[in-house]
Amino acid sequence: MKKAVVFDNSGTLIERYRVIKDVLNGNLFTDINSLDLIDAADALALVVLQFNTNKLLDLDQNTLISGVIREYNIDFDVSFSTNPISKAEVKEIIDNEKSATIADITDGFDILRDKVPNMELCNGSALIVDMDLGVIAYTITSAGKFFPKVFETIETLKSRGIEIFIASGDRKGAINRLANLLDIPEDNAFGTVSTRGKCEVVSILKDSGYKVMMVGDGINDLLAFKNADVSVLTIEQQEEISPKVMDKTDHIIEDIFEVTMIDF
Structure with missing residues (x-):
């Protein structure tokens, strides 16, 4: 799959x-x-x-x-x-x-x-x-600025044949630039998407035959978490996390590279 x-x-x-x-x-x-x-x-x-x-x-x-x-x-x-x-x-x-x-x-x-x-x-x-x-x-x-192990994480996932997407509420131009820096196709980068929009990205991928992991850090990722096959909450930002999110995720990680250690 x-x-x-x-x-x-x-x-x-x-x-x-x-x-x-x-x-x-x-x-x-x-x-x-x-x-x-x-x-x-x-x-x-x-x-x-x-x-x-x-x-x-x-x-x-x-x-x-x-x-x-x-x-x-x-x-x-x-x-x-x-x-x-x-x-x-x-x-x-x-x-x-x-x-x-x-x-x-x-x-x-x-x-x-x-x-x-x-x-x-x-x-x-x-x-x-x-x-x-x-x-x-x-x-x-x-x-x-990038968290320390972002590039290593992306390259490790790519080496396993896993396709990378970005779905963010941030400015579209900034998300396209981010995709370029990470060598991700701009077609895989979705900027200024709402909470529901992130969920729709997950749905489109699942309907296209993908098994989907969603990785996020906040309440605006909650619907996508619920819709994904596997949800991962990262707390590397070290900010207080809403209990609404903490209770609705499959995995909680402190370092983005831990994503590569989750089997899905």
Whole structure:
């Protein structure tokens, strides 16, 4: 039987560093899990901007994020929410948002540069939109670097004839670049997929005759975990993991290379 391993990206292949800014009070946080923040509420949506965040530094920092999205026709996707939220609903709020500025995104750059000096890999930005209040409640800026044994893990799996896929809520351009670095076909890389989208990737592979292992680190991997033949939760990121995920996985690993030791 054909075999496939589907990897999440941020927190699974990439050691992520993020800065979350509370737009209302201006506070910056580096120790909050954005997915847990959203999961604890009923009306928040994680919105990933399909845009090279570094370009924002060339613009007036007081410019409204909503204005930049309109002027440059920046696409976005809803990556995670606890309740079904359409892109059209989010667009209506963003089009009329009058408080969040570019500075709310770029304020976290210096913190990220200390953690990831080149700030290139999976560099991106996202918004957390409060659908009830109709505002951009938080901004997220992120960057990352490979966990130490990622390349060795991928090459070992490939040597066994196992096909590698990536399904991530991160920016599409960043996921394509990641695929190129890992020598994975871009057709096997799915960027800015929702929780349900990851599950659909697993379903398509199973329907195509693959036995599928799903490897992830967070609550947005839960549906894919349930659908996969084998589910693997990695805790290498060393962040607190939701009990919802801990209780619904077949294997828990502390090092990504342990994936190669699981028979499926």
